[in-house]
Amino acid sequence: xxxxxxxxxxxxxxxxxxxxxxxxxxxxxxxxxxxxxxxxxxxxxxxxxxxxxxxxxxxxxxxxxxxxxxxxxxxxxxxxxxxxxxxxxxxxxxxxxxxxxxxxxxxxxxxxxxxxxxxxxxxxxxxxxxxxxxxxxxxxxxxxxxxxxxxxxxxxxxxxxxxxxxxxxxxxxxxxxxxxxxxxxxxxx
Amino acid sequence: xxxxxxxxxxxxxxxxxxxxxxxxxxxxxxxxxxxxxxxxxxxxxxxxxxxxxxxxxxxxxxxxxxxxxxxxx
Numbered sequence: 001x002x003x004x005x006x007x008x009x010x011x012x013x014x015x016x017x018x019x020x021x022x023x024x025x026x027x028x029x030x031x032x033x034x035x036x037x038x039x040x041x042x043x044x045x046x047x048x049x050x051x052x053x054x055x056x057x058x059x060x061x062x063x064x065x066x067x068x069x070x071x072x073x074x075x076x077x078x079x080x081x082x083x084x085x086x087x088x089x090x091x092x093x094x095x096x097x098x099x100x101x102x103x104x105x106x107x108x109x110x111x112x113x114x115x116x117x118x119x120x121x122x123x124x125x126x127x128x129x130x131x132x133x134x135x136x137x138x139x140x141x142x143x144x145x146x147x148x149x150x151x152x153x154x155x156x157x158x159x160x161x162x163x164x165x166x167x168x169x170x171x172x173x174x175x176x177x178x179x180x181x182x183x184x185x186x187x188x189x
Numbered sequence: 190x191x192x193x194x195x196x197x198x199x200x201x202x203x204x205x206x207x208x209x210x211x212x213x214x215x216x217x218x219x220x221x222x223x224x225x226x227x228x229x230x231x232x233x234x235x236x237x238x239x240x241x242x243x244x245x246x247x248x249x250x251x252x253x254x255x256x257x258x259x260x261x262x
Contacts, residue, residue, distance in 0.1 A: 001246055001247060001250075002246070002250060002255075002259055002261070003199060005247075005250045005255065006255045007250075007253075007255040007259050008255065008256060008258075009200070009257075009258040009259065010199045010200070010258075010259050010261065011199070011200045011201070011202055011207070011210070011258060011259065011260045011261065012199050012200070012201045012202075012261055012262070013201075013202060013203075013204065013207045013260060013261065013262035014201045014202065014203050014204075015203060015204060016225075016262045017225075017229075017233060017234065017235070017262060019203055019204035020204040020207070020208070020235060020262075021204050021205070022204065022208055023236065024233040024234060024235065024236070025233070025234055025235070025236045025237075025238075026231065026232065026233050026234075027231060028227065028230070028231045029227070029230070029240050148236040149236070151216075151236040151237055152234070152236040152237055152238075155216055155236070155237035155239075156237075156239075158216075159239060168217075171215070171216050171217045174216045174237065175215050175216055178212075178216065178237075181236075182212060
């Protein structure tokens with residue numbers, strides 16, 4: 001059908017979703033999109049993205065406080081460090097945009113979203129993936145699930161963004177999540 | 190008669206090949222379309238996939254860029 005409508009390269013994924021065998025995102029099309037109506041300014045989008053990254057950082061840190069296994073705790077620390085880098089990247093873009101220099105502390109004074117990356121809460125992620133928190137493999141899988149969900153949310157938000165600049169920024173963040181997923185996948189392999 | 194559909198082969202890739210193909214590209218460089226029903230999409234979909242149920246595809250194809258590679262499942 002698409003080939004007949006002028007699409008030059010059409011690829012059918014054989015086996016469909018069952019053949020994918022990799023991370024998936026869950027939820028309806030509008031999951032988490034109460035945060036991204038499509039009419040936010042770039043500045044507003046960056047504040048939301050930062051708060052989502054911060055939510056995940058806080059989650060990983062809270063895990064380091066309850067995990068007893070040293071290696072798993074180190075892994076959560078490593079994951080939280082990656083989230084700090086994401087936050088710094090978003091903050092740098094915000095400062096470039098505002099031609100300003102505000103610190104992390106000042107930035108975090110702004111109203112924040114209560115969800116984590118990907119549009120679900122901590123409890124929802126734990127209920128969804130039911131990880132064995134003593135297993136490195138389970139923790140990496142949990143992190144991949146969250147990153148996949150985040151990639152999905154940013155992609156859907158980009159799709160509905162009415163402003164080109166906002167769309168590009170959301171796509172850039174989605175690409176960063178994709179890169180993060182690759183890093184986590186390498187850990188599993 | 191739209192002859193082009195007879196000369197544009199639809200390529201097939203398994204899940205692993207699809208993953209490797211998508212990993213080479215930025216998210217803005219391809220269309221990734223889930224043509225199943227909303228309930229199936231809700232239960233699990235490829236991150237970043239756009240839901241266009243097969244029955245709506247003919248009407249909604251204009252939402253997609255035909256110049257980009259389009260992965261469908």
